[in-house]
Amino acid sequence: MLEALAKQRHFLRFTTRDLTDEQAGLRTTASELCLGGLIKHVTAVERNWTGFIVDGPSTMGDFTAMTEADWARRADEFKMLPGETLAGVLDDYAEVARRTEDLVATLPDLGATQPLPKAPWFEADTEWSARRVLVHVIAETAQHAGHADIIREALDGAKSMG
Numbered sequence: 630m631l632e633a634l635a636k637q638r639h640f641l642r643f644t645t646r647d648l649t650d651e652q653a654g655l656r657t658t659a660s661e662l663c664l665g666g667l668i669k670h671v672t673a674v675e676r677n678w679t680g681f682i683v684d685g686p687s688t689m690g691d692f693t694a695m696t697e698a699d700w701a702r703r704a705d706e707f708k709m710l711p712g713e714t715l716a717g718v719l720d721d722y723a724e725v726a727r728r729t730e731d732l733v734a735t736l737p738d739l740g741a742t743q744p745l746p747k748a749p750w751f752e753a754d755t756e757w758s759a760r761r762v763l764v765h766v767i768a769e770t771a772q773h774a775g776h777a778d779i780i781r782e783a784l785d786g787a788k789s790m791g
Contacts, residue, residue: 630763631730637770638726641671643789644777645715653718654709657783664780665709665718667773672722673706678766679729682736682759686746693747733763 645653645664653665680688695703709718733739742756757765778789 630760630767631733634729634763634767634770635726637767637774638722640774640789641668641770641777642719642722644774644781644787645719646787648715648784650709650714650716652784653715654713655784657780660776660780661704662707662776662780663709664777664784665713665715666707667777667780668718668722669709669713670706671770671773672718672725674769675729675766676725678762679725679732681743681746681757682732682741682762685743689746691747693749729766733759739763 645668648664650665654663656663677689709715736759739760740758742758745751745755745757747753774789781787781789
């Protein structure tokens with residue numbers, strides 16, 4: 630699983646090659662997404678889910694209780710904010726990846742479960758194993774690597790493959 634995750638991380642990171650901070654923050658489609666913001670989001674997703682593996686749903690909070698201000702702060706996760714750099718975003722992502730790999734290497738049981746946090750998109754009273762969380766993180770990373778490839782191609786024609 631770590632090998633599959635590393636491959637998807639590579640594709641995501643590769644979409645930012647040779648870009649400036651300004652380019653990493655540009656929206657190139659009708660979407661609100663930019664390359665730097667996508668990497669920030671995937672970093673947060675991986676950080677939150679690995680925290681969930683260890684400490685359960687308290688690390689993610691109750692999504693059903695979020696206010697409009699909470700959602701606005703969460704929306705900043707998808708943007709390059711003033712003072713943020715692509716190098717800093719990539720460094721943060723690399724650090725989270727290292728922590729994930731260390732965690733997985735030391736987990737005694739990938740089958741250990743935690744109850745999912747409260748969220749309108751999760752079925753109530755459901756538990757996920759560490760293994761299931763890792764599959765989710767791989768899928769999320771792959772999905773956003775595809776988004777990033779479209780954004781990059783719209784930016785300057787560069788592609789991750791082909």
